[in-house]
Amino acid sequence: MLQTCVGRILDKTFTQYNNRVAFKVGERDVTYNELAASVNSLANAFNCLGLRKGDRVVLMTGNCIEYVYADFAASKIGLVKVPLNTMLSSKDIEYRIKDSEAKAVILDELFLDKVGLFFKEYDFVKNVICITKKKERFSEGMIDFYELLSRYPSINPNIEIDQDDLLAIMYTGGTTGEPKGVMHTHKSYLSIVYSELVEFDIREDDVMLQTAPLPHAAGFMILPCLLRGGKVIITDGFNPEEVFRLIEKEKVTWTFMVPTMIYTVLDHPRRKNYDLSSLKTITYGAAPISPRRLEEAMEAFGPIFSQGYSQMEVANQTTMLTKRQHLEALEGNKERLKSCGMPVIISQVKIVDESNQEVPPGVIGELITRGPHMMKGYWRKEKETNDTIVDGWIHTGDLAFKDEDGYITLVDRKHDMIISGGMNVYSAEVENVISGHPAVAEVAVIGIPDEKWGESVLAIVVKAPGKEVSDRELTGFCGDKLSAYKKPKGVEFRDSLPKTPYGKLDKKVLRKKYWEGRDRMI
Secondary structure: OOOOOHHHHHHHHHHHHOOOEEEEEOOEEEEHHHHHHHHHHHHHHHHHOOOOOOOEEEEEOOOOHHHHHHHHHHHHOOOEEEEEOOOOOHHHHHHHHHHHOOOEEEEEHHHHHHHOOHHHHOOOOOEEEEEOOOHHHOOOOEEEHHHHHHHOOOOOOOOOOOOOOEEEEEEOOOOOOOOOEEEEEHHHHHHHHHHHHHHOOOOOOOEEEEOOOOOOHHHHHHHHHHHOOOEEEEOOOOOHHHHHHHHHHHOOOEEEEOHHHHHHHHHOOOHHHOOOOOOOEEEEOOOOOOHHHHHHHHHHHOOOEEEEEOOHHHOOOOEEEOHHHHHHHHHHOHHHHHOOOEEOOOOEEEEEOOOOOEOOOOOOEEEEEEOOOOOOEEOOOHHHHHHHEEOOEEEEEEEEEEOOOOOEEEEEEHHHOEEEOOEEEOHHHHHHHHOOOOOEEEEEEEEEEEOOOEEEEEEEEEEOOOOOOOHHHHHHHHHHHOOHHHOOOEEEEOOOOOEOOOOOEOHHHHHHHHHOOOOOOO
């Protein structure tokens, strides 16, 4: 099943669904036939530009159909895509281009305005391809993306590609240090795609709405929908009222959201003005969700939520809390809403101690995992690869425990665990309690320096719209829900919490203020 490549799977899909609509972007429909022609034309153009199997190609665009063309075209001739998020800083972008030694850079006007063309001076960058219809934006040496599409034939390039050839370098957010380039092959990518078909409940003729950035985890969800003959609606960014409009007009059945998107949708004053009844699945992930808000979401939308937990090293496919399990938890054991579910079929998962021995139920250890979908390693980082892949298992750095029924609950990142007076405090446990207060929209718990205890617990809180709460009230709210040493010694209120470009809470940024100038940040 996996002894093939992405290009061959695409060809079968294009042929099977030919005149159906594959994508809708704005008011434009793109059929599977039109998609095939554009992908093949661009693949042949890349070939004529001298790009060869194994060459890295940086994709710097917002969510657009051109991103999909470039992504699929690169896969058809064995190029290695390096997709970059629009929220990355100029420094982040420069690091990724240099580290990957990209031979081509494809960018749109947004990135052109954001970073310019500084990389044109790098010896290894041979082609700069710009997605714009404004001829005045072109400078010497730049290549017109649309001209490539129109100039080259749409015949299949038929490049021989092996399942173990590299498909993508997906850079991590860098919340624990220097970003690492996660290497996925055609085999690992297709393993993820096939697994998502089952685990994400993607059905025949689904209408998928994608508002999250395609250069990250959301991009892995596109091909599963196409394999079912579905239609993918792409928006460049998340606008809640536009989301409501599209769900009602296009009868959207499936979408992905991070928890902050779910909160925004729930709190939107005009949500009830739209018919959202076509939705059958909302898959969420990338960050922990407040159990209280999850209950509210299920009350508002019904039992249509599924949670996926993973990391880019095993993209999207480690554990799932299914729609059925959400409903069972709500009806019988609400504590289970705090869990990330059970291992998906394709994934093996263990909770282990420092000696890599599996621990019994209820005992906290590190979550490790393996399967055909795991990364090949980190790009040009042999030590980090060997530290992460031990005896064939990915060491996630996530601390968790498993209950008697096999449900897994995450308690912290290894580096986020707080040690106060010699006692371990898991930030997720404290966050789950505080997030239960109706005046709390978001909360992050970190350890800060304390002369007596080494570290003390600090809660940083974003208030819910229109709600007020004091620090004393929140510490009192913890009551007997937390042991004394776990309760926050302080509460700070902020308008927002820092996120990585991929929507994850960036505790490294939060801790910096308190630990700057010290030898360590723990």
